[in-house]
Amino acid sequence: MDNIIEVKNVTMKFNMAKEKVDSLKEYFIKLVKKQLMFDEFIALENISFNVKRGDVFGIVGLNGSGKSTLLKIISRILKPTSGSVICNGSVSPLIELGAGFDIDLTARENIFLNGSVLGYTKKQMSDKFDEIVEFSELQDFLDVPIKNFSSGMVARLGFSIATITKPDILIVDEILSVGDFLFQQKCEKRIEDLMSDGTTVLMVSHSLNQIRQLCKNVLWLEKGHMKMIGGVQEVCDAYENNA
């Protein structure tokens, strides 16, 4: 099987300014005093791995181990300091639901807006509109501005839009906890459907049960380093015993 995601020697460094310098005056004062020094924080160091097409790949690690940073690099939101990521296919990031919603617009308008934010064409959106509405169960609220929505309703709408077309790669960051338990089951089913359709899934979760249930291969990150990579059983066992 071919590799759909190739991560090569990715290193990500952040400048951790002790205090944020964002005014010109401060900048020049610091420049003159030569205080413009930053603590370098290495979020990821030398990460390399490949994900095969159709795989369900999990990433585990404690808080601050660089999981979300890695997902953001793969979905092109962040650019790595060095190294490269190659994705051979369309990427649909479910990093935070409802990115790009405008709270003053109605649900109907937001569906089209958010669809285009995620890179869908106009035609795709009009074709899938009914399906999105049906899945989100928000038929009665279509013409209500979403500032009047509850957070659960917003998340449901976001999930419905993000998963409506079949991407080649789906990136999931701890989002299977939206809405009530009925909707959660629905989400899990939708993701399982996508997986059986051949979509490659990359997921981060703190719930090891979920990882064991869904993933085939797992990467364990510890403080920005690769601690272990391999089959779900051995990595999860090692992680549970060690962490």
Place this chain on the structure above:
Amino acid sequence: MNKYLVNFYHYVHLLQNLIVRDLKVKYRRSVLGFLWSILNPLLMMLVITAVFQNIFRMNIDNFPIYYLTGSLIFNFMSEATSLAMTSVLSSASLIKKVYIPKYIFPLEKCLFAFVNMLFSSVAVIIMFFVLHYKITWMALLFFVPMIFTLIFSIGLGLILSAADVFFRDIGHLYSVWITAWMYLTPVIYPMETLTAGMKNIMKFNPMFYYVDYFRQVVMYNNIPGLNFNLICFAFSFAFLFLGLLIFKLKQDKFILYI
């Protein structure tokens, strides 16, 4: 180059949707809706005309139209660049969550301001009729200075939006600068009142050329010569090029500061 165009084409639909969103949000819950884009310049014109013709005794033929044409172009640039400046910062939540080419944001604001200007230009047409002002076919060239101003604004907007991410002071300074710039451009007063020294300074003010160009074709039935066109072209594309360059160099750092 080709790679960029393909990527841009992919996001044209988003660009449209964002402009429509801005228009909807702007006119939501106002009874007159987009009519405000026509009424606002007309009301402003009444105020300025009253002040400058009665109090300051300024003598310009057709002063209402003189002011309206100047302010149409200048206010377009002012709105486009001010909105573009904050566009990257105010889209922080989006930039942190999805990949979108970041230049889309300042570009969208400039196009949104352009659409607003097209609405407002109806006010100029209304005044032509009200004052029985004679216009000729030459006026159909009105879009040329508008396009020059648009390209210039996109360039300047890209520079400002990138700068504002790193130094928030730019935002405070810019509103003052815009006021100064308006008085440095013959929007309200006629060019002839300027001293020779001021006229020399005017040569470095791109807005002077665009405003003058617009008035030449719309009011005075003149087509500016080749030299004048070349200067407009040079200002517009120099700023566009500079803007794209600065934006491209800095865009990967945005996410660390927003």
